[in-house]
Amino acid sequence: MAIQFNFVSSMLILVLLSISSVEGQGGEGGGVIDVVAKFGAKADEKKDLSKPLLDAWKEACALTSPSKIVIPKEIYFLSKATLDGPCKAPIKLQVEGTVMAPADPGAFKEPKWISFNRIENFKFSGGGVFDGQGTTAYKREGCKGHDYCGLLPIEESKVKLNNISLKNFHGTSARPEAVKIICSATLPCENVELADIEITHSGPTGPAYHNVRM
Secondary structure (H helix, E strand, C coil), rough: CCCCCCCCCCCCEECCCCCCEECCCCCCCCCCEEECCCCCCCCCCECCHHHHHHHHHHHHHCCCCCCCEEECCCCECCCCCECCCCCCCCCEEEEEEEEEEEHHHCCCCCCEEEECCCCEEEECCCEEEEEEHHHHCCCCCCCCCCCCCCCCCCCCCCCEEEEEEEEEEEECCCCCCCCEEEECCCCCCEEEEEEEEEEEEEECCCECCCCCCC
Protein backbone atom coordinates (compact mmCIF):
# COMPACT_ATOMS: atom_id res chain seq x y z
CA MET A 1 0.00 0.00 0.00
CA ALA A 2 1.35 3.42 -0.80
CA ILE A 3 1.72 6.66 0.94
CA GLN A 4 0.96 9.04 -1.91
CA PHE A 5 2.21 12.62 -1.85
CA ASN A 6 0.23 14.57 -4.42
CA PHE A 7 2.15 17.79 -3.90
CA VAL A 8 4.79 16.12 -6.04
CA SER A 9 4.72 16.73 -9.76
CA SER A 10 5.50 13.13 -10.55
CA MET A 11 6.63 11.54 -7.32
CA LEU A 12 5.47 8.04 -6.54
CA ILE A 13 6.16 6.24 -3.30
CA LEU A 14 5.24 2.74 -4.35
CA VAL A 15 3.18 0.12 -2.58
CA LEU A 16 3.82 -1.68 0.67
CA LEU A 17 5.98 0.94 2.34
CA SER A 18 5.98 1.79 6.03
CA ILE A 19 7.73 5.09 6.73
CA SER A 20 8.99 5.93 10.20
CA SER A 21 9.96 9.55 9.58
CA VAL A 22 10.23 12.16 6.87
CA GLU A 23 11.76 15.63 7.04
CA GLY A 24 10.82 18.51 4.77
CA GLN A 25 11.11 22.27 4.55
CA GLY A 26 8.69 24.42 6.49
CA GLY A 27 8.21 26.34 9.72
CA GLU A 28 8.63 24.80 13.14
CA GLY A 29 5.38 26.48 13.97
CA GLY A 30 4.18 28.95 16.53
CA GLY A 31 0.69 27.47 16.89
CA VAL A 32 0.38 23.83 17.92
CA ILE A 33 -2.75 21.94 16.86
CA ASP A 34 -3.22 18.56 18.57
CA VAL A 35 -5.62 16.29 16.68
CA VAL A 36 -6.55 14.50 19.92
CA ALA A 37 -6.89 17.41 22.34
CA LYS A 38 -8.60 19.80 19.93
CA PHE A 39 -10.43 17.63 17.42
CA GLY A 40 -11.17 14.47 19.39
CA ALA A 41 -9.11 11.91 17.47
CA LYS A 42 -9.28 8.46 19.09
CA ALA A 43 -6.64 5.75 19.31
CA ASP A 44 -9.12 3.10 18.19
CA GLU A 45 -9.06 0.92 15.08
CA LYS A 46 -12.80 1.57 14.68
CA LYS A 47 -12.46 5.37 14.90
CA ASP A 48 -11.29 7.07 11.71
CA LEU A 49 -8.57 9.73 12.04
CA SER A 50 -9.65 11.28 8.74
CA LYS A 51 -12.02 14.02 9.98
CA PRO A 52 -9.88 15.20 12.96
CA LEU A 53 -6.83 15.36 10.69
CA LEU A 54 -8.69 17.24 7.95
CA ASP A 55 -10.14 19.69 10.49
CA ALA A 56 -6.68 20.32 11.95
CA TRP A 57 -5.25 20.81 8.46
CA LYS A 58 -7.94 23.32 7.47
CA GLU A 59 -7.27 25.37 10.60
CA ALA A 60 -3.50 25.32 10.11
CA CYS A 61 -3.79 26.11 6.40
CA ALA A 62 -5.81 29.26 7.16
CA LEU A 63 -3.29 30.65 9.66
CA THR A 64 -0.97 33.47 8.57
CA SER A 65 1.87 32.31 10.84
CA PRO A 66 3.71 28.95 10.88
CA SER A 67 1.90 26.14 12.67
CA LYS A 68 2.39 22.54 13.72
CA ILE A 69 -0.15 19.69 13.61
CA VAL A 70 0.60 16.93 16.12
CA ILE A 71 -0.55 13.31 16.00
CA PRO A 72 0.41 12.05 19.51
CA LYS A 73 1.86 8.67 20.44
CA GLU A 74 -0.82 6.00 20.00
CA ILE A 75 -2.10 3.80 17.17
CA TYR A 76 -4.69 5.40 14.88
CA PHE A 77 -6.73 4.15 11.92
CA LEU A 78 -6.88 6.36 8.83
CA SER A 79 -9.17 5.41 5.94
CA LYS A 80 -7.82 8.16 3.65
CA ALA A 81 -6.97 11.86 3.70
CA THR A 82 -6.49 14.58 1.11
CA LEU A 83 -4.79 17.68 2.52
CA ASP A 84 -5.16 20.59 0.13
CA GLY A 85 -3.28 23.87 -0.28
CA PRO A 86 -2.18 26.41 -1.03
CA CYS A 87 -1.78 27.41 2.59
CA LYS A 88 -1.00 30.88 3.93
CA ALA A 89 2.05 29.92 6.00
CA PRO A 90 4.45 26.99 6.51
CA ILE A 91 3.02 23.87 8.17
CA LYS A 92 4.74 21.07 10.03
CA LEU A 93 2.98 17.72 10.40
CA GLN A 94 4.52 15.98 13.41
CA VAL A 95 3.59 12.31 13.57
CA GLU A 96 4.57 10.78 16.92
CA GLY A 97 2.21 7.80 16.82
CA THR A 98 1.41 5.06 14.32
CA VAL A 99 -1.11 5.71 11.54
CA MET A 100 -2.55 2.53 10.04
CA ALA A 101 -4.05 2.17 6.57
CA PRO A 102 -6.97 -0.18 5.84
CA ALA A 103 -5.68 -3.74 5.53
CA ASP A 104 -8.12 -4.49 2.71
CA PRO A 105 -7.08 -2.88 -0.62
CA GLY A 106 -10.74 -3.05 -1.63
CA ALA A 107 -11.42 -0.22 0.84
CA PHE A 108 -9.85 2.23 -1.61
CA LYS A 109 -12.10 3.70 -4.30
CA GLU A 110 -9.18 5.76 -5.63
CA PRO A 111 -5.52 4.73 -6.07
CA LYS A 112 -4.21 6.77 -3.14
CA TRP A 113 -4.18 6.80 0.66
CA ILE A 114 -2.74 10.13 1.81
CA SER A 115 -2.48 13.07 -0.57
CA PHE A 116 -0.94 16.53 -0.23
CA ASN A 117 -1.97 18.93 -3.02
CA ARG A 118 -0.53 22.33 -4.00
CA ILE A 119 1.70 22.71 -0.95
CA GLU A 120 5.01 24.54 -0.49
CA ASN A 121 7.20 24.99 2.59
CA PHE A 122 6.02 21.83 4.28
CA LYS A 123 7.74 19.75 6.97
CA PHE A 124 6.82 16.17 7.74
CA SER A 125 8.55 14.61 10.77
CA GLY A 126 8.11 13.28 14.28
CA GLY A 127 9.56 9.77 14.42
CA GLY A 128 6.16 8.08 14.14
CA VAL A 129 5.05 5.48 11.61
CA PHE A 130 2.73 5.47 8.60
CA ASP A 131 1.90 1.79 8.24
CA GLY A 132 0.50 1.02 4.80
CA GLN A 133 -0.32 -2.57 5.89
CA GLY A 134 1.84 -3.76 3.02
CA THR A 135 2.67 -7.15 4.48
CA THR A 136 -1.03 -7.93 4.92
CA ALA A 137 -2.04 -6.57 1.52
CA TYR A 138 0.72 -8.41 -0.32
CA LYS A 139 -0.65 -11.75 0.84
CA ARG A 140 -4.02 -11.08 -0.77
CA GLU A 141 -5.14 -13.02 -3.83
CA GLY A 142 -3.97 -11.25 -6.97
CA CYS A 143 -1.06 -9.48 -5.30
CA LYS A 144 1.39 -12.14 -4.17
CA GLY A 145 4.04 -13.01 -6.70
CA HIS A 146 3.46 -9.93 -8.85
CA ASP A 147 5.55 -6.78 -9.16
CA TYR A 148 2.36 -4.76 -9.46
CA CYS A 149 -0.88 -5.32 -7.60
CA GLY A 150 -3.87 -3.65 -9.23
CA LEU A 151 -5.81 -3.88 -5.97
CA LEU A 152 -3.45 -1.50 -4.19
CA PRO A 153 -3.61 2.30 -4.27
CA ILE A 154 -0.90 3.64 -6.57
CA GLU A 155 -1.20 6.85 -8.52
CA GLU A 156 1.24 9.24 -10.10
CA SER A 157 0.63 12.86 -9.20
CA LYS A 158 0.32 15.70 -11.66
CA VAL A 159 1.05 18.63 -9.34
CA LYS A 160 4.27 20.65 -9.42
CA LEU A 161 6.88 19.89 -6.76
CA ASN A 162 8.58 23.02 -5.47
CA ASN A 163 10.72 23.85 -2.42
CA ILE A 164 10.33 20.48 -0.73
CA SER A 165 13.01 18.56 1.12
CA LEU A 166 12.38 14.96 2.15
CA LYS A 167 14.90 13.54 4.58
CA ASN A 168 15.36 10.64 6.95
CA PHE A 169 13.06 8.03 5.42
CA HIS A 170 13.28 4.78 7.40
CA GLY A 171 11.04 1.81 6.81
CA THR A 172 10.35 -1.42 4.98
CA SER A 173 8.99 -2.28 1.57
CA ALA A 174 7.58 -5.52 0.22
CA ARG A 175 8.69 -4.36 -3.23
CA PRO A 176 12.32 -4.11 -4.39
CA GLU A 177 11.53 -0.65 -5.83
CA ALA A 178 10.08 1.40 -2.97
CA VAL A 179 10.64 5.01 -3.99
CA LYS A 180 10.44 6.45 -7.49
CA ILE A 181 10.59 10.08 -8.58
CA ILE A 182 9.91 11.20 -12.15
CA CYS A 183 9.93 14.85 -13.19
CA SER A 184 8.40 15.90 -16.50
CA ALA A 185 9.12 18.75 -18.91
CA THR A 186 5.65 20.23 -18.40
CA LEU A 187 5.72 19.95 -14.60
CA PRO A 188 9.40 20.12 -13.63
CA CYS A 189 10.64 19.53 -10.10
CA GLU A 190 12.32 22.59 -8.59
CA ASN A 191 14.46 22.85 -5.46
CA VAL A 192 13.88 19.25 -4.38
CA GLU A 193 16.16 17.49 -1.90
CA LEU A 194 16.26 13.82 -0.90
CA ALA A 195 18.73 12.64 1.73
CA ASP A 196 19.30 9.82 4.23
CA ILE A 197 16.78 7.34 2.87
CA GLU A 198 17.05 3.84 4.33
CA ILE A 199 14.53 1.21 3.25
CA THR A 200 14.76 -2.52 3.88
CA HIS A 201 13.18 -4.83 1.31
CA SER A 202 11.12 -7.48 3.09
CA GLY A 203 9.32 -9.02 0.12
CA PRO A 204 8.99 -12.69 -0.81
CA THR A 205 12.32 -12.79 -2.63
CA GLY A 206 14.12 -12.31 0.68
CA PRO A 207 15.53 -9.28 2.47
CA ALA A 208 17.58 -6.80 0.47
CA TYR A 209 18.87 -3.59 2.02
CA HIS A 210 19.03 -0.28 0.18
CA ASN A 211 20.42 3.04 1.37
CA VAL A 212 19.89 6.09 -0.84
CA ARG A 213 21.66 9.40 -0.40
CA MET A 214 21.20 12.17 -2.93
